[in-house]
Amino acid sequence: MKNELSKEMIDNLRRRVEEQHEVPVVQRAVIKNGVYNASENDKVRSKLNRTFSIELDTGKVSNQRHSGRCWIFSTMNILRHHFSNQYEVKDFEFSQAYIYFWDKIERANMFYQRIIDLADRELEDRELQFYLNSPNSDGGQWAMAAAIVQKYGVVPNDVMPETFNTKDTTGFANALNLKLRRDAIQLRQMKHRGASEAELQAERELLLGQVYQMTTIAVGTPPESFDFEYKDDNQKYHIDRNITPLEFYDKYVGVDLDDYVVVTNSPDKPFNQLYSLPSQDNVIGGKEITFLNLPIQNLKELAVDQLKDGESIWFGNDVLEQMNRKDGLLDSELYKQDELFGVALDMTKAERMLYRQANVSHAMTLTGVDLIDGKTSKWKVENSWGEQNGDKGYFVMADNWFDDYVYEIVIQRKFLTKEQLEIADSTPTPLKAWDALA
Template sequence: MAKEITNDDIAKFTSDLAKHPGVNIASHAAQENGIFKASQNLQSQIDLTPNFSIEIDTGKPADQKQSGRCWMFSALNTMRHPVQKKYKIKDFELSQNYTNFWDKIEKSNFFLENVIASSNKPLGDRKVAFLFTTPQQDGGQWDMLCGIIEKYGIVPKSVYPETANATNSGALNDTLNTLLRKDGLELRRLVNDGKSKDEVEKRKNEMLNDVFRILAISLGVPPKKFDFEYTDDNGDYHREDGITPKEFFDKYVGMNLEEHVSTINSPTDDKPYHKVFSVEYLGNVEGGRQVRHLNLKIDEMKDLIIKQLKSGEVVWFGSNVSKDSERQLGLLDTNIYRRDELFDVDFSMSKGDQLDSSESMMNHAMVITGVDVVNGKPTKWKIENSWGDKPGFKGYFIMSDAWFDSFVYQAVINKKFLSDDLKKAFDEGSKNPIELLPWDPMGALAFKY
């Protein structure tokens, strides 16, 4: 039987409070400055200086502004860096709005197709409710962007620039989700009323036509062909006429997306290491790339990242940037706030327990561009964010190795750096990946801004 809090309990709590040393000082500091400022640890700033033994110069950070496209910005950053270097184009950017357009229409179709497939389940079913909670959104993962590029290619930002609805996406997402929920309910009724597959498909395409019109008005119509012109850092002018987005990706970016593997670190009992996982209802392009994660031990993931950095290739990664982070200083460190000392309370949890209890999961994607290795061990990591050049070190953040251990969950690794055993584990596991439930933490989307 449940037990209420009694007056005797309150009296005991009050008496215990007075026994804690420094409680009055802690109270004054917390009430005047807030919990985080009152518990902020200066030692983090001392330890996390912007010096690294391995470092890749990547130029000025991009800015996703008021949109949840961090996964898209960071992935495109990994692709633009080689273009900047090879063609000598300082601060060149790929169009995040172009991939955003196609991601949103593909997510809309992905939602409607899953609504049709689950129409035999009641609306109160947890999976159906999961679908309707957020029909589409800004967030995503690496494989989802690969699916877009493999189908639609990519264009320079100068050809298809940002719009107000791309940089501040709240109204567009609200508009699309209202329409998709309405359309989803209609499709369920058509299926349950016994309409033919052709009739349902015809109506779905009419719905997608409306989605396309909303996106075209809000974001612009994506080009099928364009002229690419630029002046390089030496002052030389270049131009190529009539190139398609897929031709542009192949010629100017040239990254083999199939050779880049999503690895995760999920130390939970339900996810054995060296197994491959997918997530139900996680995706965007129907008939396109499936999200696949190879679960690794944290030290295995770090070793692979360092190998990739040493080769001159940056690393896309997913983490929980909301935890133990100081945005303006650009610091990510488990010791930056000492709430345990402020409150005399033990907050420690294992990474697995944090995931299992929803205390933490991935919510932001960034790019690792450097690491400081001391006596063979990483101590801190250089991070390219996508929040412009105001926060941190002109837009770059510094992550302690302890923060990496606790809050990094995903990293994309070039397959050539995997051992033969890990390549085999990924290739074999990808044929029949273990499917996780839609709400599993490894299905969390990167969306923070």
């Protein structure tokens, strides 16, 4: 058979390795210590000290536990920083479970509509397969959290606290995805049999009621109103009775989420253009996901401006690359795997995105930056993995890691130039569901 891996070829491969006398030494080190420990660059730690020329006081970190809700946690971090500064409640926390609940309901509603809209396509259709592969995942974008907040408001964490199923979403996610895929069969069959639009929408509402029931059982019942009771850092007591989640947001947070732009660095596509990602919108009629695509240096300049103004920054990144979780280190030169294995492993950022090596796998919060002679050298990062990682939950990120693995930052409109605002307000170019930014 053509190109079959023959014994002769295998013998040649073995012989080439045996001729490299350094391989046994490296082999012993890697087998005993693992790839990361054996390839760690000891020079990185010395430059990643935890002193920052600009640093926000943001209190204790949160903990998303065994869930993919980082995008919710980072959004709630930004909002609680606003609240904490205004009302002097340093370690206040909003309910991530509340946002998670409504995202499950809204995302199920969106899924049903997409299934109905695409019912005439073959099952092998790439877009349809994208939705069926992950009907209601944990992951998300900043605009998705913003859409939920704009429609449902927020509540304090003690009003709707974490549950077993928010701390570990595995069991509920499996049950919900099974339910949604089964419902997809039913809706497609109804459409194929010629069901009317009214019949399809009636069935959709029935199915959505079942999703609401499942989510209520697993996560809890979201409050329609509550009493807001707290003590500030000066131990002064406050209470505000019978307030709704939207009233609470307007009164105590008041951040206009439409006053922000998601600025991205996606060098696999043209810069200075606006893109949208309709395949990941989660609220019908709600905030849409858009990206203002700019060169990386623009992202850094915008981030510095916002930190100088005293506001933290939501950012999307690929935290699984060049990261030491225990010590909270992020540096593009942290692990020298190319030197360890003696092979070339370099790719440009655009190449990583085009060839599926890149992944916007996580969202965190920028809370500081170190400027040396006016240039960024390292960044302070608030993570949502609890206090046991990094320095009480805070990571330090080298500037080269920002270049290579930061893809999105959320910036106030007032920091954008006139030209950038014009692009941000233009008609976006829709991206495919399988774009790297998804």
